Amino acid sequence: MIESFKPIWQIIVYILSIFYGLLLLYSGIKFIISGYSPEQREFAKEWMMNIIIMIVFVQSSYFLYSLLNDLASNLSIGVIGMINPDFFLATATDSASMKVTLILQIPYIILLLVSVILLAVRYLLVSAGIFLFPIGIFLYFIPPLRGYGKFLMNIIFLCMFLPFFQSIILLAGSLISELPVFSTFKTLILAAIFLIINVMFYWAMYYIVTTSAQGISNSTAGKSTVHLHQTVKNIYEKATRDTTPDDESREINMNL
Numbered sequence: 001m002i003e004s005f006k007p008i009w010q011i012i013v014y015i016l017s018i019f020y021g022l023l024l025l026y027s028g029i030k031f032i033i034s035g036y037s038p039e040q041r042e043f044a045k046e047w048m049m050n051i052i053i054m055i056v057f058v059q060s061s062y063f064l065y066s067l068l069n070d071l072a073s074n075l076s077i078g079v080i081g082m083i084n085p086d087f088f089l090a091t092a093t094d095s096a097s098m099k100v101t102l103i104l105q106i107p108y109i110i111l112l113l114v115s116v117i118l119l120a121v122r123y124l125l126v127s128a129g130i131f132l133f134p135i136g137i138f139l140y141f142i143p144p145l146r147g148y149g150k151f152l153m154n155i156i157f158l159c160m161f162l163p164f165f166q167s168i169i170l171l172a173g174s175l176i177s178e179l180p181v182f183s184t185f186k187t188l189i190l191a192a193i194f195l196i197i198n199v200m201f202y203w204a205m206y207y208i209v210t211t212s213a214q215g216i217s218n219s220t221a222g223k224s225t226v227h228l229h230q231t232v233k234n235i236y237e238k239a240t241r242d243t244t245p246d247d248e249s250r251e252i253n254m255n256l
Contacts, residue, residue, distance in 0.1 A: 002066055005128070009134065013061070024051055027047035030043065031048070054142075057137045057141075061134040061137055065130055069160060079167040079168055087186075108190060111194040111195055115194050126159050136156065150215065151212035151216065158208060
């Protein structure tokens with residue numbers, strides 16, 4: 001899965017490497033012109049350290065991502081292997097469980113379809129993560145753009161490790177369904193488990209997006225973007241107000 005996206009990763013890393021020299025030059029100039037200011041010298045040293053660490057992580061991002069993805073996959077596979085395969089079959093053992101199964105058959109199928117769609121979305125995000133990961137690392141180690149880097153990294157780690165926690169929920173549901181007192185409500189337990197899994201994915205994505213958006217808006221780059229937007233809006237409103245009635249009547253006469 002990841003190997004097929006390696007050429008894209010190589011292109012992204014090559015493009016990012018163009019900025020290495022510029023960032024090192026910037027930090028060197030900041031260090032030289034800092035003079036006797038301890039704060040400016042520490043700022044320049046921090047920039048230099050961040051750039052060096054960023055270069056190391058970006059260049060090794062493919063292997064780091066593969067290692068993390070293999071770890072997450074093995075954790076999920078290990079938990080799923082403990083689940084009874086018959087747990088995913090909406091079967092009925094008596095008349096009462098048959099009634100429950102028939103009532104919940106359509107909702108259960110809908111939940112399964114939603115789960116498949118979310119699984120496909122996660123698969124695409126994890127596949128794209130191989131070339132988004134170095135971009136996230138690059139942005140994270142640049143202080144004004146750190147919010148954007150954290151956003152990409154959080155999305156990647158969520159899609160990578162969320163299945164492990166979802167598999168734990170599936171394991172708990174399978175163990176509960178094997179209890180004699182809950183054997184009649186197996187289909188209900190299945191529907192509830194998949195509903196929890198789908199809601200967990202949606203809530204986690206919503207939480208990451210909202211918190212990251214708040215962090216970006218509070219960052220230097222976010223404030224600059226908001227200020228630029230407000231400036232453009234003010235210029236547009238001023239230009240609109242400057243249209244005089246004479247100009248408007250002249251336009252009407254020309255149309256007539």
